[in-house]
Amino acid sequence: MSxxxxxxxxxxxxxxxxxxxxxxATQALLDRIQAVDGKLKAYLWLNAEDAxxxxxxxxxxxxxKNGKLLGGVPIAIKDVINVDGQPCTCASKxxxxxxxxxxxxxxxxxxxxxxxxxGRTNMDEFAMGxxxxxxxxxxxxxxxxxxxxxxGSSGGSAAAVAADEAFAALGSDTGGSIRQPxxxxxxxxxxxxxxxxxxxxxxxxxxxxxxxGPFTKDVADSALMLxxxxxxxxxxxxxxxxxxxxxxxxxxxxxxxxxxxxxxxYFIDGMDREVDAAVRAAIKKLQDLGAEVVAIxxxxxxxxxxxxYLIATAEASANLARFDGxxxxxxxxxxxxxxxxxxxxxxxxxxEVKRRIILGTYALSAGYYDAYYLRxxxxxxxxxxxxxxxxxxxxxxxxxxxxxxxxxxxxxxxxPLKMYxxxxxxxxxxxxxxxxxxxxxxxxxxxxxxxxxxxxxxxxDEETVLRVAHMYEQATEWRKQRPxx
Amino acid sequence: xxxxxxxxxxxxxxxxARMHLTDAEKENISAQLNDILAYVAxxxxxxxxxxxxxxxxxxxxxxxxxxxxxxSIDRDxxxxxxxxxxxxxxxxxxxVE
Numbered sequence: 001m002s003x004x005x006x007x008x009x010x011x012x013x014x015x016x017x018x019x020x021x022x023x024x025a026t027q028a029l030l031d032r033i034q035a036v037d038g039k040l041k042a043y044l045w046l047n048a049e050d051a052x053x054x055x056x057x058x059x060x061x062x063x064x065k066n067g068k069l070l071g072g073v074p075i076a077i078k079d080v081i082n083v084d085g086q087p088c089t090c091a092s093k094x095x096x097x098x099x100x101x102x103x104x105x106x107x108x109x110x111x112x113x114x115x116x117x118x119g120r121t122n123m124d125e126f127a128m129g130x131x132x133x134x135x136x137x138x139x140x141x142x143x144x145x146x147x148x149x150x151x152g153s154s155g156g157s158a159a160a161v162a163a164d165e166a167f168a169a170l171g172s173d174t175g176g177s178i179r180q181p182x183x184x185x186x187x188x189x190x191x192x193x194x195x196x197x198x199x200x201x202x203x204x205x206x207x208x209x210x211x212x213g214p215f216t217k218d219v220a221d222s223a224l225m226l227x228x229x230x231x232x233x234x235x236x237x238x239x240x241x242x243x244x245x246x247x248x249x250x251x252x253x254x255x256x257x258x259x260x261x262x263x264x265x266y267f268i269d270g271m272d273r274e275v276d277a278a279v280r281a282a283i284k285k286l287q288d289l290g291a292e293v294v295a296i297x298x299x300x301x302x303x304x305x306x307x308x309y310l311i312a313t314a315e316a317s318a319n320l321a322r323f324d325g326x327x328x329x330x331x332x333x334x335x336x337x338x339x340x341x342x343x344x345x346x347x348x349x350x351x352e353v354k355r356r357i358i359l360g361t362y363a364l365s366a367g368y369y370d371a372y373y374l375r376x377x378x379x380x381x382x383x384x385x386x387x388x389x390x391x392x393x394x395x396x397x398x399x400x401x402x403x404x405x406x407x408x409x410x411x412x413x414x415x416p417l418k419m420y421x422x423x424x425x426x427x428x429x430x431x432x433x434x435x436x437x438x439x440x441x442x443x444x445x446x447x448x449x450x451x452x453x454x455x456x457x458x459x460x461d462e463e464t465v466l467r468v469a470h471m472y473e474q475a476t477e478w479r480k481q482r483p484x485x
Numbered sequence: 486x487x488x489x490x491x492x493x494x495x496x497x498x499x500x501x502a503r504m505h506l507t508d509a510e511k512e513n514i515s516a517q518l519n520d521i522l523a524y525v526a527x528x529x530x531x532x533x534x535x536x537x538x539x540x541x542x543x544x545x546x547x548x549x550x551x552x553x554x555x556x557s558i559d560r561d562x563x564x565x566x567x568x569x570x571x572x573x574x575x576x577x578x579x580x581v582e
Contacts, residue, residue, distance in 0.1 A: 326575055362498045375529075433541070
């Protein structure tokens with residue numbers, strides 16, 4: 001098997017045994033990227049010389065051989081997470097020439113674990129979107145069908161991992177931005193519990209919803225990555241000081257006796273028939289493996305998209321106020337300072353970001369705050385309580401990740417509401433602050449496109465989520481499928 | 486709440502957001518936001534008079550730490566990203582007369 005096609009745990013064995021050097025692993029990816037990224041456009045920035053220099057330093061130090069969790073493994077980073085000395089544009093014109101001046105907490109963790117910071121992946125501008133079409137630098141293509149979107153907002157990370165252009169990649173998930181592209185590209189995407197992973201160094205979109213997580217080729221790698229990323233950070237006051245279990249150690253414990261909740265609100269009319277059938281077959285498989293299925297209800301599911309688009313845009317309108325042409329980013333000169341702000345932001349932000357800033361500003365404005373923002377926060381409580389009640393009767397919840405497979409480029413760009421509704425199965429998870437993973441559970445027939453299974457867990461119970469996902473994955477062959485490029 | 490969408494004044498909101506919009510953008514965003522506001526009006530179906538709001542999902546509140554001096558980011562590095570700078574300062578348009 002070619003080096004670029006390996007999982008992290010397979011590559012690690014070769015690195016530790018000395019069969020492969022960090023330089024060879026990095027070069028294999030660079031060759032792969034050279035061969036296929038012209039078609040996919042998953043990467044926004046890559047510096048081969050810098051990546052190879054990092055690899056050489058790791059080879060010289062010998063840390064790839066002494067058991068560091070990611071010693072010698074190159075990792076791709078979504079263009080919204082700061083890596084000291086590398087560009088960070090958030091796929092926005094307003095940050096076109098921005099260079100990061102510090103490492104995000106997760107990047108410090110990756111470096112400590114011996115990883116190579118390979119390059120920057122494409123995304124929807126400021127992580128706002130579900131298709132990566134909102135990138136200011138062009139759309140990323142789905143590796144399974146180049147005429148289709150890879151999902152979003154972390155579409156570049158998902159496409160890179162699915163196309164073996166990265167062993168793993170980091171993404172961020174505010175309303176599904178890791179899980180939905182993972183589903184649409186056919187890889188594994190994990191959104192940890194809110195507070196599990198520090199957000200320090202992640203450019204903020206909606207601070208009460210954002211969470212960083214990994215894209216990987218299988219569930220074992222997802223567990224390995226979470227072990228590296230998770231933990232308390234004094235620079236993020238919402239990161240939770242709770243011990244980090246060894247997620248890899250409990251993967252093999254099976255699902256016998258576990259109760260799997262099926263929310264009736266997630267098996268709806270209008271869902272793609274092949275998606276519905278694949279998810280039902282996956283549930284049957286989990287039953288065969290010894291899990292017990294229980295019917296549950298999440299009665300406020302239907303309100304989640306409305307709550308999300310008020311809370312996320314309100315928080316975004318405040319967070320993006322920092323892009324004003326003063327301390328960093330582009331500046332457009334105006335008649336006075338107010339005019340400079342207006343021109344800078346008018347020229348620097350793309351259409352979706354503008355739309356959301358306007359909606360968020362409106363929802364927070366005098367006279368409308370109670371009617372929109374406060375009411376949305378109250379309904380958020382009801383959604384959170386739905387999950388608390390549901391988890392009294394089950395250990396995990398299993399649903400489709402997305403009601404449909406990858407759609408065509410341009411299909412939904414004129415209808416924001418339709419685009420927003422493609423996140424209906426992922427959004428509640430961020431509102432409730434719980435954890436979830438998406439993994440492949442089948443393909444549509446024609447065209448052949450991946451289908452995602454979502455496994456959701458209680459707060460800080462990533463162990464059980466990963467265990468269920470791993471058991472299903474190992475009992476099926478989906479992870480071995482690769483797009484032909 | 487959506488009864489008010491006819492009053493939605495995109496120019497005023499754009500001013501609040503300190504963000505210039507072209508006339509075409511204003512027209513486009515107004516039309517789309519009217520649809521979105523009509524959609525979110527479904528939240529009015531619920532009685533939330535007895536419900537506390539959720540601001541975030543962590544069990545933490547009032548996180549404190551010791552006020553200790555810590556190393557910070559190098560000033561020159563930060564200023565390199567500034568649109569305009571001189572003598573270790575950000576240059577901005579005149580604000581007070």
